Structure formats: C-alpha cells, structure tokens
Amino acid sequence: MLKISHFSKSYDSRHKAVDDLSLEVCSGDIFAFIGHNGAGKTTTLKAVVGILPFEEGTIKIDDLDINEYPLEVKKRLAYIPDEPKLYDMQTGAQYLNFIADIFDVNAVDRRERIEKYAELLEIRKALNDPINSYSHGMKQKLQIISAFIHNPKLMVMDEPFVGLDPKAAFSFKQLMREFCENGGAIFFSTHVLEVAEKLCDKVAVIKGGKLIASGTMDEVKGDSSLEEVFLELTEHE
Amino acid sequence: MNKLGILIKNYLLLAWGEIKYKKKKGGRTIGSLALIVVLGAFLIFVMGSSAAGQIYSYQPFGMAHIALAYSLMLALVVSLLMAIMRGSMGSNTADAELLLSLPVTRQTVIVAKSCSKYLFELWPMVVFFLPALVVYTVIMDSGIGLLLRGILLVLMIPLLSVGLSYILNWLFFKAGSKIKNPQNVTTALTMIFLVLYLVFVFTINSGAATMADISELEEQYYSFAPIAWGTEFMLTGSIVQLLLFACVTVLPFIIGVWLYASIFGRSHRTWHSTKTTIDYRSRTPYQALLKKEISRYFGSSAYFINTGFGMVMLLILTVVIIIGKNSFLAEILPFLGNLVPVIIILFACFCIATCYVSACSISLEGKNLWILKVAPVRTRDIFLAKLTTHLVVTLPVTLICSIVLVLVLGLPAGQACPVILLPSAYCLLTGVMGLVINLKNPKMDWDGEDKVVKQSTAAVLGMLCGMLPAAIVFIPYFVFLQGIVSWTAIYLIALALFICAALIMWLWLRDRGEEIFEAL
Numbered sequence: 004m005l006k007i008s009h010f011s012k013s014y015d016s017r018h019k020a021v022d023d024l025s026l027e028v029c030s031g032d033i034f035a036f037i038g039h040n041g042a043g044k045t046t047t048l049k050a051v052v053g054i055l056p057f058e059e060g061t062i063k064i065d066d067l068d069i070n071e072y073p074l075e076v077k078k079r080l081a082y083i084p085d086e087p088k089l090y091d092m093q094t095g096a097q098y099l100n101f102i103a104d105i106f107d108v109n110a111v112d113r114r115e116r117i118e119k120y121a122e123l124l125e126i127r128k129a130l131n132d133p134i135n136s137y138s139h140g141m142k143q144k145l146q147i148i149s150a151f152i153h154n155p156k157l158m159v160m161d162e163p164f165v166g167l168d169p170k171a172a173f174s175f176k177q178l179m180r181e182f183c184e185n186g187g188a189i190f191f192s193t194h195v196l197e198v199a200e201k202l203c204d205k206v207a208v209i210k211g212g213k214l215i216a217s218g219t220m221d222e223v224k225g226d227s228s229l230e231e232v233f234l235e236l237t238e239h240e
Numbered sequence: 241m242n243k244l245g246i247l248i249k250n251y252l253l254l255a256w257g258e259i260k261y262k263k264k265k266g267g268r269t270i271g272s273l274a275l276i277v278v279l280g281a282f283l284i285f286v287m288g289s290s291a292a293g294q295i296y297s298y299q300p301f302g303m304a305h306i307a308l309a310y311s312l313m314l315a316l317v318v319s320l321l322m323a324i325m326r327g328s329m330g331s332n333t334a335d336a337e338l339l340l341s342l343p344v345t346r347q348t349v350i351v352a353k354s355c356s357k358y359l360f361e362l363w364p365m366v367v368f369f370l371p372a373l374v375v376y377t378v379i380m381d382s383g384i385g386l387l388l389r390g391i392l393l394v395l396m397i398p399l400l401s402v403g404l405s406y407i408l409n410w411l412f413f414k415a416g417s418k419i420k421n422p423q424n425v426t427t428a429l430t431m432i433f434l435v436l437y438l439v440f441v442f443t444i445n446s447g448a449a450t451m452a453d454i455s456e457l458e459e460q461y462y463s464f465a466p467i468a469w470g471t472e473f474m475l476t477g478s479i480v481q482l483l484l485f486a487c488v489t490v491l492p493f494i495i496g497v498w499l500y501a502s503i504f505g506r507s508h509r510t511w512h513s514t515k516t517t518i519d520y521r522s523r524t525p526y527q528a529l530l531k532k533e534i535s536r537y538f539g540s541s542a543y544f545i546n547t548g549f550g551m552v553m554l555l556i557l558t559v560v561i562i563i564g565k566n567s568f569l570a571e572i573l574p575f576l577g578n579l580v581p582v583i584i585i586l587f588a589c590f591c592i593a594t595c596y597v598s599a600c601s602i603s604l605e606g607k608n609l610w611i612l613k614v615a616p617v618r619t620r621d622i623f624l625a626k627l628t629t630h631l632v633v634t635l636p637v638t639l640i641c642s643i644v645l646v647l648v649l650g651l652p653a654g655q656a657c658p659v660i661l662l663p664s665a666y667c668l669l670t671g672v673m674g675l676v677i678n679l680k681n682p683k684m685d686w687d688g689e690d691k692v693v694k695q696s697t698a699a700v701l702g703m704l705c706g707m708l709p710a711a712i713v714f715i716p717y718f719v720f721l722q723g724i725v726s727w728t729a730i731y732l733i734a735l736a737l738f739i740c741a742a743l744i745m746w747l748w749l750r751d752r753g754e755e756i757f758e759a760l
Contacts, residue, residue: 054613056759077616088607090532092539096518104528105615114520131513 004030004157004188005051010060012046020046022212024060028157028190028205031183035199036192037233038209044192045085045161047209051190052082052159064157078106081150085161085192087142091135095126095145098134099152106153113152120148123174139166147175151182158182160191164198176202200229210237243344247352248359255360283367287311291372295379298457304380309461309471311372312393316466318368319401322361324430325545325690326401327408336505350501354402354493361398369394373474389474396486399493406496413503427541434549438556525617529625536604537597537629542689543604546699550594551637557587558641562648573649578727581655582714584645588638588663589710598630598674599702602757603683603692609760619754623675630671638663658731665738670706672745677701679749679756713737 005028013019021043028034038044049055051062053073062069064076089098096117103113121127124144134142143166150158158179164172179189179202193199199206200220206229207217215236216223224232294307339349373390376382415425462468466488473481523531537543561569573580605612612622642663646656681698683691693699713734717725 052614054610074616074618077614080614082610082614084610086607088610090536090608090611092536093532094513097535100518100520100522101528101532102611102615104523105525105617107525108522110520110522113522114518117518117520128516129512130518131515136512 004028004032004065005190006061006063006066007047007051008061008063010047010050010057010062012043012050012055012057012059019212021050021209024209024212024214026207026214026217028188030156030186030188032188032190032205033179033183033203034188034190034205034207035203036190036207036209037194037196037199037229038192039237042209043212044209046212048082048159048161048190048192052080053077054082078153079156081153081155081158083143083146083150083158083160083163085165087139087146087166089134089142089145092133094133095130095137095141098145099130099149102149103152108153112154116152116154117148120151120178123178124148124171140168140171143167144171147178151178156187158187158189158191160189162193163191164193164195196228196230196233200224208233208236244348244352244355247339247344247349248355251352251356252359280363280367284371287314287368288371288375291375292379295376299380303458304376305471305475306458306461307372308376308390308474309458309467311369312470313461313464313467315365315369315394315397316400316470318364319361319397320404320433321430322364323401323404323408324433325542326357326405327412340505346501346504350497350504353504354406354497354500357402357405358398361401362395365394365397369397385477386474389477392482393470393474393485396489400489403489403492403494403496406500407492410496410499410503413506424539424541427538427544430541430545431549431552434545435552435556438553525615526621526625529617529621530628533601533625533629534632537633540604540689543597543600543693546690546693547595547597547600548633550591551634553594554588554591554637554641557591558644561645565648578655580649581651581659582727584642584659585662586710586714588642589666590707592634592638592663592666592670593706593710594703595630595634596670596674596699596702596706597633598626598671599678599698599706600674600693600696601626601629602675602678602760603686603696603698604689606684606686606692609684613758619757620750622757623749623753626675627671630674631667634667634671635664638667654728658735662731662734662738665735665742666710669709669738669742669745670702672742672749673705673709674698674702675749676745676753677705679753682760684760709738709741710734 007027008025010021010024011019012021024043024047026034036044036047046055050057051064051069053069053076065079067076067079069076090101093101099117100113103117108116117130118127121130124147126141126144126148129137129141134145137145143163147163150160163175167175176198183189204220205218206220206223208215208223216232220229223229227235291307291311294310295304298304298306340346370391373387373394377384377387377390412425462471466485469481469484469488472478473485564570565573576583639660642660645651646659651659678698681696681701683696683698686692686696713730717730721730
C-alpha cells in the first residue's frame with residue numbers, strides 16, 4: 004500500500020531531517036511510527052501525503068509515485084495532522100461537506116458516513132456550530148470524520164489521539180481496526196507507546212532522521228515492552 | 241520596576257519584536273524601521289503642508305482656525321475608525337490566560353493593557369493633528385498657550401479610541417452567543433461608518449467650494465459638537481469646552497475600561513445552532529473551492545473592509561455623478577469634454593487596484609494550507625477559485641457602475657465601450673497580478689488576519705502594482721502623445737495591454753506559479 008524507498012529530506016545543506024529511510028506498509032497494517040521529538044516523524048508523514056517536496060528517494064502509494072501522480076495518490080489518502088488547523092469561519096458540517104466535495108463523494112454516501120461517524124464520536128449535535136466554538140478534542144473528532152468521509156485506502160496520522168476523550172479514543176481505535184480489517188492501511192506517529200503496542204501490528208523507530216528498527220511488533224519488541232525497547236534503542240544507537 | 245511597569249515594558253518589547261523578529265532575512269529590521277519613519281515623516285509633512293495651505297486660504301477671511309477644526313475632525317475620525325477596527329478583533333487576547341495565571345492583580349493587567357493600547361493609539365494623533373497645531377501656532381503666532389491646549393487634546397483623543405474599542409469588544413462579547421457571525425455586524429458597521437465619513441468629507445468640501453459666505457464653513461464644522469468644543473478650547477482656553485470635550489473622550493475611556501475588565505479572561509460564549517438537519521448537497525471540487533473562498537471573503541471583516549472599500553468608493557462616485565450631473569457638476573462636465581471617460585476609467589482603475597482581494601488570498605490560507613495541499617485538486621483550480629472570488633467582488637460593481645455612468649452621461653459608443661470594457665479588463669488583470677504578487681511574497685505565518693490584509697508586502701504591492709498598468713498607459717499619453725495618437729487608439733492599446741498582461745501572468749501561474757505554491 005505504502006512503500007517508502009531511500010527517502011531523505013533536508014531543510015538546510017548541513018543537516019538531514021530524514022536520512023535514507025525505507026519502509027513498507029501493507030493493506031491491513033496498523034503501522035506505528037515512533038521516535039523522539041524532532042526525530043523526523045512529521046517530516047516523513049508530510050512527505051508521504053505530498054505536503055513536503057523532497058528530492059531523494061521515492062514514495063509510492065498503491066504503486067503510484069507521489070511526485071508523478073500527486074492527484075491520484077491524494078485521492079487514495081487521508082491525512083490527520085498533529086494540530087487540528089481547520090477553517091474557523093465554517094461550521095463543522097460545512098467543513099465536512101467541503102472535504103466531501105473535494106473528494107467527489109456523492110450526497111448519499113456523505114450523509115451515511117457523516118451521520119455514522121458523527122454519532123459514534125458524539126459530535127453530531129455540534130456540526131451546525133462554527134468551528135471556532137469547538138474545543139481541541141472536537142476539532143480532532145471533526146478531522147477524524149473528514150478522514151473517513153471519502154473511504155481512503157491509506158490513512159496517515161500525526162499524533163491522532165491527542166485531545167480525544169477516553170470514549171472517543173476507544174471508538175477511534177475500533178474504527179481504525181475496522182478500517183484495516185476491510186483492507187485499508189494506517190500509518191501513524193504516536194508518543195503513547197502503550198497504545199502503539201496494543202493497537203499496532205507493525206512498528207518503526209526513528210532516531211535523528213534514521214530508521215533504527217522496523218518490523219512486526221513481536222519482531223521489534225520481543226518479550227520486553229515497547230517502552231523498554233524504545234528507550235534502549237534510542238539511548239544506545 | 242513594579243509589576244505594572246514590567247507589563248507595559250513587555251508590551252513595548254512585543255511591538256519591537258514584531259518589527260525585529262518577524263523578518264526572516266537579516267538587515268530587514270532597519271529597512272522596516274526606516275519605512276515606518278519615512279512614512280511617518282511624509283504624513284507629518286503632508287498634514288503640515290495641508291494645514292498651512294488652509295490657514296493661508298482662510299486667513300484673509302479671519303477664519304484661519306478652520307484649519308485647526310479640520311485637523312481635529314480628521315483626528316477624531318481616525319480615532320473612531322481605529323476604535324471600530326480594534327473593537328472587531330475580539331475581547332480576549334492570546335495572553336489573557338497567561339497573565340491571569342501570574343501573581344499579578346487583574347486590575348494591574350487591565351491598566352497595563354490599557355496603557356500600552358493608549359501609547360500605540362497616540363502616534364496617529366501625533367501624525368494627523370500635531371503638525372496642523374504646530375503650523376497654526378507658528379503662522380498665526382498664537383503663543384505657547386494654544387500649543388499646550390492643543391497638546392492636551394492630542395493626549396485626550398486616543399482615550400476615545402481605546403474606550404470605544406473596549407465598549408465594542410464588550411458588545412461583541414455579549415452578542416457573541418446570539419449572533420452567528422458577529423464579524424459580519426462589524427463589517428457592516430465599519431462600512432456604514434466609512435461611507436458616512438466620505439459623505440461627511442464630501443459635504444464639507446463641496447460646501448466650501450460653493451459657499452458665498454465662508455463663515456458658513458465654520459458653522460458646518462461646528463455643527464459637529466466635539467469639533468466645536470475642541471477648537472474653541474484651543475482658541476479660548478474655556479474650561480467648559482474642555483469639560484465637554486472630556487465627556488466624549490475621557491468618559492468613554494472610563495466606561496470602556498470598566499466594561500473590558502468585566503469580560504477580560506472570561507471564556508467566549510459563541511453562537512450555537514438550533515438546527516439539527518445538515519445540508520448534504522454535493523458540488524464539484526471547483527465549486528467547493530469557490531464557495532470556501534467566497535464565504536471566507538465575506539466572513540472576515542478585516543479582509544472585506546480592507547480590500548472591498550474601493551468598490552464602495554466606485555459606487556459613491558457613481559451616485560455623486562448621478563446627483564451632481566444637473567447641479568454642482570453641470571458646468572464642470574461639459575468643460576472636461578473628452579476627458580470625462582478617461583477620468584471615469586482612471587478612477588475605476590484606482591478603485592479596482594485598491595481591491596487587492598487575490599493579493600492576500602494565498603497568505604490567508606496560513607496554517608490551513610495543508611488542507612488544500614493534501615486535497616486531490618489541481619493547483620490551477622485553487623488559483624482559479626481565488627481569481628473568481630476577486631472577480632465576484634470587483635466585476636459586478638464595476639460593470640454596473642460603468643453601464644450606469646454611460647447611460648447617465650449619455651456617452652457615445654466610442655466612449656461607452658472603453659468605459660465599460662477597460663475597467664472590466666482591469667479587474668481581470670489585477671486579479672491575476674495579485675496572485676502572482678502573493679506567490680512571490682507569501683506570508684503564511686501570522687497571528688491575525690489584519691497582519692496579512694493590512695501589513696503584508698503582498699497587500700501593499702498588490703495595491704501599488706495594481707495602479708501601475710493604468711499609469712503605464714495613460715501617463716505617457718498625457719505627457720508625450722496627446723494630439724498625436726487618437727483616444728480610440730489609446731483605448732485599444734490599453735485594452736490589448738491589460739488582456740495580454742493578464743494572459744501572460746496566468747500562463748506563468750500555471751507553470752512556475754504552481755511549483756512555487758506546491759513548495760510553500
């Protein structure tokens with residue numbers, strides 16, 4: 004589903020934010036991407052979704068190169084950034100309709116999906132309110148609904164659990180599992196290692212822009228906890 | 241230093257930081273400062289010269305003090321305008337929670353905020369009113385007493401601005417839970433105020449041109465009581481007039497600070513819909529982008545007021561010509577002859593240039609740019625939606641005004657066509673040019689829309705460069721080619737130039753422009 008090969012990105016000539024990173028996310032995978040602050044997680048995620056131009060390496064989604072077929076790739080993607088930066092002057096419903104229009108989702112499908120996810124995340128009643136009246140968590144819920152609205156093949160998420168209440172976090176984890184069981188794939192960054200350990204089947208650890216471990220959860224952590232392995236890897240590498 | 245002093249010093253440092261640290265490249269700080277100083281000096285020179293001109297004109301009639309009354313009026317209007325602008329920005333600043341969590345009393349915070357606001361609002365008075373006061377004192381040799389009384393007014397006027405902005409903050413805070421979009425109310429209020437101001441200035445100026453007895457001019461100014469109170473206080477030193485003037489400046493300040501203190505730090509209650517149904521109609525991606533752009537434009541008072549006022553000016557010109565055609569313009573219009581269509585075209589072009597809608601549109605995406613970047617839409621569709629929004633704002637008003645003026649003035653076909661076509665083509669040209677300018681001068685990191693629509697390089701260049709094409713065509717004509725090239729030829733050259741320039745810039749946008757946008 005997602006294949007990153009020898010991807011490198013530098014913001015200046017002296018330092019590489021990400022250096023020769025390669026990994027693969029397959030259909031059905033819930034893939035956690037973990038690392039310290041400033042390790043290169045967000046840079047990688049932004050390059051995957053086509054926000055950040057890059058010169059070295061290739062990123063393919065569904066065998067389509069993001070640089071060669073950006074529109075085709077973006078149609079298959081959904082992205083949730085680390086901060087819910089949305090159009091404050093719109094209502095929640097207007098924002099969701101805007102995203103649905105951009106992804107060419109017909110009226111019947113959008114109604115069904117918005118109603119389903121909004122009820123599940125308990126935000127249905129607030130959808131006609133302006134986004135500037137939303138709390139951080141409500142904005143995050145809106146982003147989650149907008150990510151599901153066009154039934155993508157790959158979801159790329161940067162710290163998606165931040166701001167969610169326990170019930171919404173539980174519902175969201177259920178949705179993630181359901182999405183991957185139906186053939187989708189999820190690639191997300193998180194600092195909550197317990198969540199990653201329980202939810203994900205694959206994990207990659209990045210440090211200083213370089214991938215230091217990648218594989219199935221069992222391969223990477225063995226008999227230890229993910230937290231222990233992460234600390235050991237990032238301290239000794 | 242006590243806590244009040246520390247807080248005020250912090251606000252001054254923040255203002256300095258705005259100049260110093262917002263620029264990415266070194267060396268720009270001095271440039272920004274120099275620009276501010278030069279602009280300030282230029283305004284002081286203009287205001288001083290204008291006052292001197294007025295004094296010499298009215299002195300023979302014993303009415304030199306009208307220059308003081310005029311400058312006072314200007315200072316009060318600027319002050320009211322600033323109050324409305326600041327009032328629309330919301331009551332809670334980003335630092336409210338931080339300040340309230342510190343071991344500083346609420347009163348200290350409010351006083352510090354009010355003092356720093358007052359200091360920032362003082363300098364426009366120094367620019368708009370002080371030069372006239374100094375010039376009047378020197379020319380009329382009226383002594384230090386008048387100067388000191390004038391300075392006292394300079395110190396009092398910003399209190400009105402600060403006080404009114406606080407009162408507006410309070411009103412919008414209270415109305416916030418009842419109005420879906422309080423910004424629209426602010427927009428409407430500001431527009432009404434600006435139109436009233438233009439009508440007011442026009443009434444006074446047209447009156448001055450036609451009045452047989454110049455003393456009626458004084459009456460006209462003095463019909464606005466605060467101007468009469470202020471001017472009379474400066475001239476006579478009357479304590480009663482001073483107290484009356486204080487009622488319209490100090491009193492709003494006290495009330496404003498008291499109201500502001502009551503809402504400072506309180507969480508804003510926003511409007512909540514009672515509607516339970518959702519409109520699920522679908523649109524094409526382009527329609528969705530256009531809808532977003534248009535709702536963004538009309539939903540933001542800062543964006544709408546700063547970039548839409550040119551169209552209001554064009555409407556006012558049209559109304560003035562309709563009303564004045566058979567009265568105060570009856571003698572002037574036949575005298576102007578062939579110049580009438582040129583004047584209309586140039587004024588329309590000027591108004592269109594001040595509507596730099598597209599020149600801010602990319603910067604205004606700001607932190608939301610990621611939404612467009614991850615969306616499967618062509619960059620050219622994003623540009624097209626922004627250009628169409630520019631045309632939606634400028635073209636209908638331009639077309640209506642042009643057609644109405646052609647009909648009212650009974651222009652022949654040879655003059656009617658350029659009056660309608662040239663401004664319309666200019667709308668297109670300024671729209672495309674605005675996008676190019678914004679791509680070349682993006683300002684994506686901002687903490688208030690006014691920073692983009694009023695202070696960004698793209699906004700300033702959008703307006704100034706928007707005036708260039710008309711100047712490029714018509715100035716050489718007036719200087720070198722008058723009588724050599726016919727009006728028809730110059731109109732055709734202008735039309736061809738506007739359309740070709742728009743086309744070339746559009747092609748640039750579709751090629752290099754898309755690359756720049758994607759790299760933002």
